[in-house]
Amino acid sequence: MIDIQPILNGDRLALSRLLTQIENNTATGQAALADLFLHSGRAKLVGITGAPGTGKSSLVNQMAYLYRHPEDGSEPQKVAIVAVDPSSPFSGGAVLGDRIRMNSLSGDPGVFIRSMASRGSLGGLARSTAGVVQAFDSAGYETILIETVGAGQAEVDIAKLAHTTLVIEAPGLGDDIQAIKAGILEIADILVVNKADRPGLEQTERALKNMLQLAHPGRRVFQNLGYLEGENGSEENDQIWLPPIQRTIATEATGISELLTSIAAHQKYLKQTGDLARRERARLAAELDLMIESALVSRWREQLQDGAYAAVLEQLVSRKLSPQKAVQKLLGMEVGS
């Protein structure tokens, strides 16, 4: 058993060790997460995604720095950074290099950076990222910046986890057809064009603006199956959030302050419209479904007779049984005609 009190009291080593347990999906890690859950739900979750090399890590570094050194002299927030990089599909190993860009945050006890390998997960996050985020939330980190794997087109898990999702673009990547494809651009609450000192800035901005104008965005909440449900303004409050396009140059800390202002505006919008509660509800429902699924599967496996699975699999391989019938057989359901 893990005692959660030190974690709630801000013990960084205890927290770090818990994060490992969560990543390894151990029983003790899960038990501690269950205890910590009631202390969670206070943090602001900001997702940062975009193609490799667009400057996500540098941008996260600057954002965290500004949260720690607010220009208006307000109280700095405790910041956690969860940075995900891909695992090798061959060796299972990984080189996690996001910290390289985050040196200016070192020595600040109000910042905690954790690198995660994706460990085979394909949605841009690791399977345990949500658990790690919940642990940071419970431990009192007020802003949690979640940086995804360098994402191409369909890695949209981050939008289910984060309250505000930033999609980072850089000049010179793709044309206006890329911009109207489904997927990653759709999940942006804020579009960021980083490296704004590079040539091609205007074209990239124009393509993004056109994309936004082609659509009539409704209010969007992820449903359990991972689809966005669009609700078109029939609610009592039909304010619609139009994703702003922000220019930044992360290496020079240009545009970061404006970006944080946009994030704050989006969070305010989420609260006012009730979308925050709705997103939380959808996220927790999805998580609950996943946990029920895995619990049902392991319960079913426990009561399965030895060899039954192997026997059915054998019939399947020799084409004597269809996968559909195999499922029915294994689950002890009536085999229909």
Next chain:
Amino acid sequence: MNQEKIRVIVAKPGLDGHDRGAKVVARALRDAGMEVIYTGLRQTPEMIAEAALQEDVHAVGLSVLSGAHMALVPRILELLKSNGQENVGIFIGGIIPDEDVPRLIEMGVKGVYGPGTSTDVIVKDIQTFARRLFAQ
């Protein structure tokens, strides 16, 4: 499913800017299935110890070519200890004079690797070390 992974920091303390060796080792550890946190150049002992704490690593690999190892390594060991991470293994590669090797080992360094060392040797040593940690 429970999956324990060996987590290692590869860092370059001190001021020399030659990180090819560190990258080769990082790549070899990755190919051996480890999760390697690569922190880059010019890391202070404080930065390395902080990263070790936040990343909950089993081992720290240091690449030192500048000759500053006898100043840097004791400081890193001391910081790890004061953070409660005396179990973390330190492995050093780079240009280390022969007479310093026994002194480093005595301080608690788990392995010292000079130029030309096969990465297989480093991988095996870290695996053996980590397996002992897991067993504890």
